[in-house]
Amino acid sequence: MRKKGLRNGLYERGSFVAEVLILGGGFGGLAAAQELRSRLPDDQITLVANTDHFYMGFAKLWDLAGIRPLSGGTVPLDNLERKGVRFRHAEITAIDPRNRRVETSIGDLSADTMLVALGAESSRPHLDLLAAEDAYNLYSGEDLPGIRAALDRIQRGSVLISILGVPFKCPPAPYEAALIVDELLRRRDVRDAVRVAVSTPAPMTLPVAGRDASQYVAGHLQERGIELLSEHKVTGVDAARRAVQFANGLEVEFGVLLGVPATAPPAVVRTAELIGPSGWIEPDRYSLRTAFDGVYAVGDCTAIPAGNGQIPKAGVFAAAEGRVAARNIAADLGSGEPDQFDGRGFCFLELPGQKVAYVEGNWYAEPKPEVSLSEADEEQFRRKQEYERAHLEQWLGGDTQLGLRLRSP
Template identity: 30%
Template sequence: MKTIVILGGGIGGIVTANELSNRLGGEHKIILIEKNMEHSFVPSYLWLMNGDRTKKQISVPLKSLLKKSVEVVNDIVSEIVPAEWKVIAGEKEYRYDFLVIALGADLAPEKIQGWDESIHTYYTLEGADKLHETLKNFSGGKVALVIASMPYKCPGAPHEGAMLIEDFLRSKGLQEKVEISLFTPETQPLPVAGPELGNAVKSILDKKGIRFHPLMQLNSVDTRSKQLFFNGKDTYEYDLLIVIPPHQAPEVIRTSDLANANGWVDVNPASLQTKYENIFAIGDIASIPLPGRWFPDKPMMLPKAGVFAHLQADVVAKNIVRKIQGEKADEKFCADGYCMLEAGEDLAGFAYGDFFGEPHPQVHLKQIGRKWHIGKVLFEKWWLSPIGFKKTFYKNLLQAGGKLIGIPVKL
């Protein structure tokens, strides 16, 4: 009997655990360690921010999403000891034959010079909820949305956020009284997805009157005078400030010998194996360079996105099962990713393509429309449904919809 330990019960951890359970039944032990037993669907934070959802509607007990054969441990992972094939969480040690690290990325707003609680973010459940209250009472002025640094989760989310805020404030009749600006240290929107998608998103932002400011590295904030300082020289005065905070790997990884110079975990891009044969890292914690993409002189990384955590979980689970069964573990991750990009007014674009494409990622944006928004809503319903009939219903619906428009839906 083998023991597979999964660290983290977010998108990657949940998919890994269920996929292993589907393929192994109850024959082997699957342990998932997670510090938070209430799971919220992160992509829906955007809808929490604009009032289309409540916290309750996008949160469910973690166990409802997991197969019965998965043993769930509610604790904080504090140490990984590859030499002894064990991890430590709380007071206990957990020995493994295979370890899957899916601990995601932590937010570190305190790294912003001048940070205080008056600054908003919708990158957390509580933050998105609080921002909605502020937007409800906002009567006009300059809204600054700032990407503090790279890397950050979901390359589309800052742009979606800007468009949903514009939509929300317009629906309050404030369009003439509001100026929305999006600042980023990057050269274009979503550079990780290649130039075509970046140009398409830029033109949508332009049409909505959202000012896009590339190559703006935030240095500090003065919340008393409501000023932003960029690049050591440029300043901008705001009335409402929303940031995408700096991201970092969880401490247990940063302090382990699995961390690279930036704290993330290097993996084989095809197998997600770390430098240890029986340890895999997937999702936001993994660091995978994109062929041919540099900024300014460092390789750009595969975006931190749920779609990749999901696909990687599937690959790792299949390969672990094959190893256990004495077969060749030759399932490979290929970075064909997609994203439904919310644009406001219940419309969305659909970006799809090969992030490993050369000379740069080949990601294309399909015409904005209602069907992509409906697809995103159905995906949310599928994700949050408990294991069982309801989940199968939404899965069938999504797959039938995908077939109709010629897009294979792998769930």
């Protein structure tokens, strides 16, 4: 068992020393902070992030669909202080896992135990592909106003949603977005004049969830006349001709291009000693411990082998891993029992009309993940809303001024 540190929250020679340092204030970091706080009430927990707020990824699609503005699901990370977690808004510029020390824009921070939950960023070459006019990063909150305006403007031509590479975050999101685009165009009565297509390099819509879930999604696309271009690997975007080029020699012109970039580890993770042969952090898949003493890693910045691939890059997995890592950190420090991540997770697959199909499974099952899917209904949509409400309340709590009242379908 690691010994409980005695340097609780002191500044030593200009550097801040905490007992537990959490790097990142997303799903993984926030879930871990909350779990740690319940297990180590007297200890010093510090969370560092280069953003001062949090919202769930799917809130972007609710904004796009006109269900609720993104601001309605956004909560300041300062609220952590009310939960007994010290928050530092800072850019982490270097990680030294041997000494559990980081360099940041506000000075060095070190700790007895460190959890890396720094997420993933968009691949730079894919962002460059989206430099063309009327091409957007579907996954960027900043691009949302431009995307909404472009979809309000288009009268004819095509909207292409293009998965630019793998892995990418939240595998169902591009298809959910295609269904939203279809719905918005129908509301404007221009759908007949606008082609809607989704391209993916994969042979099916959701390889991580298997054939049944993939066919379910493909069926909904087909029902709405959305073309599915599977096995279409993007090789380039011709900005002048506004066309996406594919490895199979085909080309698709677009009026609006919504690109989904592949993810890459943040630069500060890429350059740290933590990286494994996959290019990501590779913690033990059960304990989430890295090879470095007292250093854990969870969420999108990791590659965790599962059934026939990897644990999907999704918030529910990052949060589940964060809770397990927190229990193991607390156990290392002498509080409570350790835990193991079991590879189980779920996904709210959202369809138009505020309906959700619930996908759940065991991604550690061999030889491939065991995944089940429930038919979409309003009850599951309410479950999704409640997931957001309950977690934002648990993690950041208090007077969050959430605009949780959603527009009716």
